[in-house]
Amino acid sequence: MLIWINQYLYLTVLSSISFRMIFSLLTSFFINLYFIPYIISYFKKSQKYQIIRKDGPITHSLKKNTPTMGGLFILISILISIFLYCNLFNEYIWYVIGILIGYGLIGFLDDYKKIKYQSPKGLKISLKFFWLSIIAVIIIYSIHLNLNNSISIELAIPFYKKVFLKVNYLYMFLCYFVIVGTSNAVNLTDGLDGLAIMPIILLSFGLGIISFCSSNVFISNYMNIPYLEKANELSVLCTAIIGSGLGFLWFNTYPAKIFMGDIGSLSLGGSLGTIAILLHQEFLLLILGGIFVFETISVILQIIYFKIRKKRMFKMAPIHHHYEIKGLSESLIVVRFWIISLLFLFIGILSLKVN
Template sequence: MIYHLLYPLHTTIAAFNVFRYITFRTIYASLTAFFICFLLGPWVIRRLSAMQVGQYIREEGPKEHQKKAGTPTMGGVLIIFAVTGATMLWADLTNRYVWITLLATLGFGTIGFIDDYLMQVKKRNLGLTARQKMALQVLLALLIGLLAYLVPDFSTKLSVPFFKRLTPDPGWGYIPFAALVIVGASNAVNLTDGLDGLAIGPVTIAATTYMIFAYVAGHARIAEYLQITPVAGCGEITVYCGALAGAGLGFLWFNAYPAQVFMGDVGSLAMGASLGTVAVITKQEILLVLVGGLFVIEALSVIFQVGFFKMTKGRRIFRMAPLHHHFELKGWPEPKVIVRFWIIAIALALVSMSTLKLR
């Protein structure tokens, strides 16, 4: 809204010409989202506490986690509000990709909110069933994939990291592929959200990484120079990614160990879907496996653990899954697990950015 209100005035006041620059608006979208979280965080935490929306801690988990029981959850509503508000203020709202990404954020956030609400407020132990939750996610992800597909000149060719000439084109099959990316990312972040700040840190890192990819893909000359798929209009997603990174930092202020609030499914499902949608729009879908490699590792640890347990009738690969609990049970203090996983996320992000040149 600020962009639409002030940029047209640049013909009268030259200083307002600065609003045309995506980099300028991205910086202020980040700061806006950060301060929304920072300023509203204490109020949101008080409201959630008053509503007795406290985190349930399963008994079979690490014993140290029992002291976290009752910590306010559903704090993801704060992240979503900050991201949406900052994007609405600083992005070009005539851009279709901006609305597609906001649909993913709000849509998956709504699914997570319903699940959290049924579990935490209505005290239904399981919230939505796994089948209900997955069905809603798949339907919404298919809609997002379809909307991206219908954008004029949107390419369905896939970019394979490190291989500039390998660009398979699934055609209509791109829509279910995009849905797979979005749903997979959403649930992978959800599985990672098990320790204080463990999920929001890598989400912020991944958002910052895709902020660079969005800017590059949206700039025809740079995209041509780096030999990546140009996406007309994709540059505005840089503003969204900046807002997501800023909101992540603002939420981390309260979610850092020891956490004052947890994001809940409303936050983790929305943040994961947002990253998946941005990966689809920037034509870096496959690269998300590397950018969000930490989330992939956490998800695979659960898949392997469950599969091995069923195949061997009770044996386990890890002491507990997801993987972060395995290291806790090995004796690593929670802060050490968190920071080391952040380090892994940063390293993977740096490797991902190297693909801009290594082709």
């Protein structure tokens, strides 16, 4: 919207990328800060509480009267910032909007069904996976059509200077696993107060830096990342996610007053996976989002180990529940996972500039 206003007022500052990044962050932050208390109050009055798993840690029974679906306002605040500050003529923005809304609707239906039927199961896993896949395929095909003019697609390889992996049709399969995998990885991680939202903020920060640098031919060359002329608008979108995440974290820290629910975790995870694809940083995503990879691998190992040995490798998966059952306090686990996530961010950014 500011881009359109600037066409009539001729105020250069309104179209400045740094100006729009800052105000995108502040807008989404203050929207959450102002409105979430009203959402918490409304959900408590209507008794829209988080449904606690019966097979989960005993301490989680204390969370049974905590409202859920806080991700609804995360999405709303992000979308408002996007429409206010992003250049809507940039197709990259619409790919991410498509994932945010599509995955948000799936998450909403999943959360709504849990509340309505007072069951932690929600949508059938097969049905949820089917719709996640359909939306991912539509977005990936749209991106692929836009890239048809290029001879090949080059993926940046972390820690290797000027080394890019050229891919063709396999790229679409890779993109599918990135979007659906990241979405589910964030969903798995969202099990403790504030555990998922801080890594989301840090991952958004890392992708925001890369998107800002990718649109400058000199900086991208120095940073060892592909030059992408249209990528700078994604940095405005990333700051919207950061601001919204910080506003939500204000109420989601231990003891949480509200949970994001699947509506937040599925849509945010899918959108970050999509941004990584648009930046050709699918492999770097594994480093920047290392905490999500760590949590997902723990679930996979638990399943495989149990099928082979008929024993559990961890006391409970994902692994944050393992430490919880071992007696570590929830806040201690969360802060330590935040620290690990921050270290992954540093490693990922440093891997871009190698001699």
